[in-house]
Amino acid sequence: MLKLYYAPGTCALATHIALEEAGAPYEAVRVDFGSQAQRSLEYLAINPKGRVPALVTERGTLTETPSLLLFVAQHFPAAELAPLADPFALAQVQEFNSYLCSTVHVAHAHGRRGTRWADDAAAIEAMKRKVPATMMECAELIERKFLKGPWVMGEQYTVCDPYLFTIGSWLEGDGVDTTKLSGILEHRRRMLARAAVQKAVSAEGTHVP
Amino acid sequence: MLKLYYAPGTCALATHIALEEAGAPYEAVRVDFGSQAQRSLEYLAINPKGRVPALVTERGTLTETPSLLLFVAQHFPAAELAPLADPFALAQVQEFNSYLCSTVHVAHAHGRRGTRWADDAAAIEAMKRKVPATMMECAELIERKFLKGPWVMGEQYTVCDPYLFTIGSWLEGDGVDTTKLSGILEHRRRMLARAAVQKAVSAEGTHVP
Numbered sequence: 001m002l003k004l005y006y007a008p009g010t011c012a013l014a015t016h017i018a019l020e021e022a023g024a025p026y027e028a029v030r031v032d033f034g035s036q037a038q039r040s041l042e043y044l045a046i047n048p049k050g051r052v053p054a055l056v057t058e059r060g061t062l063t064e065t066p067s068l069l070l071f072v073a074q075h076f077p078a079a080e081l082a083p084l085a086d087p088f089a090l091a092q093v094q095e096f097n098s099y100l101c102s103t104v105h106v107a108h109a110h111g112r113r114g115t116r117w118a119d120d121a122a123a124i125e126a127m128k129r130k131v132p133a134t135m136m137e138c139a140e141l142i143e144r145k146f147l148k149g150p151w152v153m154g155e156q157y158t159v160c161d162p163y164l165f166t167i168g169s170w171l172e173g174d175g176v177d178t179t180k181l182s183g184i185l186e187h188r189r190r191m192l193a194r195a196a197v198q199k200a201v202s203a204e205g206t207h208v209p
Numbered sequence: 210m211l212k213l214y215y216a217p218g219t220c221a222l223a224t225h226i227a228l229e230e231a232g233a234p235y236e237a238v239r240v241d242f243g244s245q246a247q248r249s250l251e252y253l254a255i256n257p258k259g260r261v262p263a264l265v266t267e268r269g270t271l272t273e274t275p276s277l278l279l280f281v282a283q284h285f286p287a288a289e290l291a292p293l294a295d296p297f298a299l300a301q302v303q304e305f306n307s308y309l310c311s312t313v314h315v316a317h318a319h320g321r322r323g324t325r326w327a328d329d330a331a332a333i334e335a336m337k338r339k340v341p342a343t344m345m346e347c348a349e350l351i352e353r354k355f356l357k358g359p360w361v362m363g364e365q366y367t368v369c370d371p372y373l374f375t376i377g378s379w380l381e382g383d384g385v386d387t388t389k390l391s392g393i394l395e396h397r398r399r400m401l402a403r404a405a406v407q408k409a410v411s412a413e414g415t416h417v418p
Contacts, residue, residue, distance in 0.1 A: 048354050049308075059297045064307035066275065067300045074296035087283035088268045091276045094303070098273035099258075101311040110326045117319045117326070117343065118335040126332035134326065145257050 002026040003056040005046065007033045008204045011105060012053035013169075015068040016204065017162035020196035022076035028203060066097040069159035081159045093153065096146055096160045104142075104167050107134040111174055132175035139171060143183040150190060162200075165191040172209040211235040212265040214255065216242045217413045220314060221262035222378075224277040225413065226371035229405035231285035237412060275306040278368035290368045302362065305355055305369045313351075313376050316343040317383055341384035348380060352392040359399060371409075374400040381418040 004019060004026055006012030010033075019026045031037050031052050038050045047054035047063055055062045055071065062068055070093075073082035083089035109116065111131035114124035142164070146152065152160035168184050178185055191197045192208065201208060213228060213235055215221030219242075228235045240246050240261050247259050256263035256272055264271045264280065271277055279302075282291035292298035318325065320340035323333035351373070355361065361369035377393050387394055400406045401417065410417060 048350060049312075057297060060301075062297075062300050062304055064304045064311070066307045067304035070303050071296055071300035074299065087280055088266060088271075090283065091271050091280035092269075094279050095271055095273045095276035098275045098307070098310055101307055102273070102315065103258075106311065106315050107326070117316070118332065118339050120332070120335035123327065123329070123332035123335035126327040126329035130327050141257060 004028050005031050005043070005052050005054040005056070006204065007031045007038070007052050008206050010052050011065050011101075011163070011166055013200060013204060013206055014065055014159075014163040014166040015053050015055060015072065016200040017165070017197050018069055018072040018081060018159050020200050021081060021157075021162070021194075022072050022079040024072065024076055030204075064101070065163060066094060066101055069097060069163060070094070073159050080156070083153070083156065083158070089153070093158055093160055096152055097163055099146070100163050100167050104135070104138040107131065107138055108167065108170050108174055110134070135171060135174045135176045139168070139176060139178075139181050139184055143181060147183050147187060149183065149187075152187075161187070161191060162197070165197065169206070169208045178209070213237050214240050214252070214261050214263040214265070215413065216240045216247070216261050217415050219261050220274050220310075220372070220375055222409060222413060222415055223274055223368075223372040223375040224262050224264060224281065225409040226374070226406050227278055227281040227290060227368050229409050230290060230366075230371070230403075231281050231288040233281065233285055239413075273310070274372060275303060275310055278306060278372060279303070282368050289365070292362070292365065292367070298362070302367055302369055305361055306372055308355070309372050309376050313344070313347040316340065316347055317376065317379050319343070320383055344380060344383045344385045348377070348385060348387075348390050348393055352390060356392050356396060358392065358396075361396075370396070370400060371406070374406065378415070378417045387418070 002024060004015060006016055006028055031043060037043055044050055046061060049063060053068060055068050062071055077084060082093050110127040114127040118124060148154040151157045152164055165188060168188055171178050211233060213224060215225055215237055225237060240252060246252055253259055255270060258272060262277060264277050271280055286293060291302050319336040323336040327333060357363040360366045361373055374397060377397055380387050
């Protein structure tokens, strides 16, 4: 059985939702960030990056959300969570998810984990100050160029949707005025109406604005 | 015909090499970063992110290196640039490439493009100071946990290899002492012996340490 290591408020929620959407047999294991359990020797043996998510499969452990989402879509093809037979469309899915992991998630992380990139307290404060602007810029680009509606890729619900939902739920906490982001807010409402989303959100105890 | 927009010294080299490895018909178009051509209206119409690479296909434009690499592997399956029939192994490829784009490339970018994340000059200097340490940490993790040898995924050469080669060629410029990184240096030498790598490197005029 698959085992998903997660912590509430992290991007692990995207994979958690995807597993629910797929009807996958899995166990969700909470990693206690409060006690820094992600840095324990026990957890580092599972994921040497000391982060979540990590998905333990019968063939080994996978990390990185875009990889986990592709794996869930391919491992449970009946759930039709990605356009697996169409290389261009599948590349569009990976393009969107890569943008979320390499640009949007990174912009967000500068508000909370600035010590990754600088040791100086004033620099870390300077990073925090820019987060509302960088996150707004990302959200606007997503609305203008990528979110086709009703789902990210258009008519087909894909693994892009739980990932956008997850990172999109951080916007208010990042100081972004989401009243201007009607596309993302509508997408969020649509997501919250899905049973799989409700189940994962409730299991994690995640706050969605 | 595919059209790859690139600039020398950027991660576009990974896709450039992959296209050569695939024997793909393509045209490489240089974007002049010196004159800020990536921010011109003409280029923003191609890629609204204002970055390279961008790959123009007959069905539209794709961005983000992990997506482009997957597309090349899937579009030219005879080149066997990814374990396409094995969801777990393919997820491992995406895991590695996601790590490069979301963590390693981002660590590197703090030395050159700190204005993405802070407006304060002192903060940008503080970011630069940390780059040698963060890049070394990434390189060590790659050697310890991911680079199986002789190629990233083991016996099969995949799209992970041009991507590691590309980002690995930035290490010296980032202040990392690569004499301690024998795995990455051997991988670099192995890559430089391939005709496809030589052709892409020479076409771009890229300096590889």
